[in-house]
Each structure stands twice: as structure tokens, then as C-alpha cells.
Amino acid sequence: MRRKNVVLIDEENKRLFVREMDCFALRMQAEGWSVHVVGELRLMTGTVVRCSPPFGKGGRYYTAAHCVMDSPPFFADCNGRDYPVIKRGNVVEKSNLVPYGWWCWFQDCVNKYDYAVIDVGNKGDPPQLVLSLGSADGHLAGYAPVPDYKDNPIGRQVTYTSYDYFDLALKKITTKIIGRGRAWATGPNNQLYQFEVYYAYDPEQILAKPGYSGSNVYVL
Numbered sequence: 001m002r003r004k005n006v007v008l009i010d011e012e013n014k015r016l017f018v019r020e021m022d023c024f025a026l027r028m029q030a031e032g033w034s035v036h037v038v039g040e041l042r043l044m045t046g047t048v049v050r051c052s053p054p055f056g057k058g059g060r061y062y063t064a065a066h067c068v069m070d071s072p073p074f075f076a077d078c079n080g081r082d083y084p085v086i087k088r089g090n091v092v093e094k095s096n097l098v099p100y101g102w103w104c105w106f107q108d109c110v111n112k113y114d115y116a117v118i119d120v121g122n123k124g125d126p127p128q129l130v131l132s133l134g135s136a137d138g139h140l141a142g143y144a145p146v147p148d149y150k151d152n153p154i155g156r157q158v159t160y161t162s163y164d165y166f167d168l169a170l171k172k173i174t175t176k177i178i179g180r181g182r183a184w185a186t187g188p189n190n191q192l193y194q195f196e197v198y199y200a201y202d203p204e205q206i207l208a209k210p211g212y213s214g215s216n217v218y219v220l
Contacts, residue, residue: 039136061121063214127216134208142197
């Protein structure tokens with residue numbers, strides 16, 4: 001079970017991401033771990049309506065599963081526009097997210113996917129990953145793979161286009177996947193979810209903000 005202050009742990013690379021420094025974080029740092037204070041980790045929806053544009057073709061357009069918790073789902077249509085128009089779609093398939101709680105003593109609550117396919121969206125190639133979660137400071141982002149992606153993106157650059165609902169502008173982001181870890185993120189209705197995600201961390205760049213959820217991530 002997790003320590004409440006820990007938001008992501010990568011045991012292979014000995015990296016620890018926390019809300020704030022505490023005795024456990026200091027002890028891990030003394031033992032040679034790289035410790036980073038990033039604040040709370042959240043699913044990057046802003047609201048369930050406001051997620052970034054889905055891409056795909058042939059009636060299969062990708063977003064995050066937590067972006068379609070309302071029915072029918074909303075999505076950002078940006079075809080031929082400088083800003084997206086919020087429209088409705090229908091869910092074709094999605095991963096079922098398991099919330100985190102006491103029942104995780106008795107069942108596996110690790111969500112390895114956070115993807116959904118809807119029947120409308122923007123024309124483009126299907127992604128390899130989907131942006132799922134991010135830290136309060138915006139410098140840590142977690143990406144869940146789509147089921148068809150079987151490669152290892154660690155050490156490779158990725159790029160994605162997100163819609164910034166604060167700046168009212170599309171943002172193209174390029175960063176590097178540096179590891180895979182266990183993450184705990186707060187979602188709609190302040191429910192906690194446990195994920196296994198690939199992640200990027202860049203103190204010099206904003207990688208995730210509310211509304212970036214569902215961003216289609218392409219491995220370069």
C-alpha cells in the first residue's frame with residue numbers, strides 16, 4: 001500500500017515523486033534515490049467535458065477513459081479551426097478504471113490502461129500512448145499505452161498536441177519518456193486511482209495541465 005505523500009514511484013530507476021518533503025522522502029534521498037517535489041497528482045481533465053482533441057480514423061478516435069465518464073462523451077473537435085469546438089460522440093470501447101481503496105488488499109487495483117475509443121474526432125494516425133495524469137506543478141506527466149502498442153518507449157522522445165483551456169490555444173509538446181512507475185492520481189469526485197504509467201519529468205517545461213487529458217501521444 002502507498003504512503004500518502006508519494007504520488008509516483010519508479011523502483012527500477014530509484015526515482016520518487018512526492019507532494020512535499022517528509023521524513024520518508026528524506027530517508028529515501030539519503031539512500032541514493034532521486035526525490036522530486038511536484039505536488040498532487042491528478043487526472044488532467046479540468047472537467048469531464050474539457051479534454052484535448054482525439055485523433056484517429058475510420059470511426060476510431062482515441063482519448064482517455066476518464067474523459068468519457070459522462071454519457072454521451074464530449075470531445076474537442078479542432079479540424080480546420082484555431083480553437084476546438086466541444087461536440088458529442090459515442091463510446092466504441094474503453095478501459096474500465098478501478099478506483100483505489102481498502103478493497104485493493106483483496107484485488108488488483110492497478111490500472112494499466114486509460115484509453116477510450118469514440119466514433120468521432122480529428123483525422124490523424126492512432127496514437128501509441130494517451131496522456132492520463134499530471135502533477136500540480138505541471139512538470140510531471142504520466143502516459144498510458146493503447147492496447148495495440150507493445151514496444152518500450154523509455155528513453156525515446158514523444159510528441160503530442162494538447163488544448164490549453166487557460167491560454168485558449170493549442171500547445172505542441174515534445175519531451176522524453178524517462179521511466180515507468182506506479183502512480184496515484186486523484187480523479188473526478190476526488191476519487192483516487194492507481195496507475196502503472198510511462199512518465200516524463202521536465203522542470204523546465206509544462207507537460208500537463210487540466211484539460212491535457214486524452215492528448216494523443218506519438219513515439220518518435
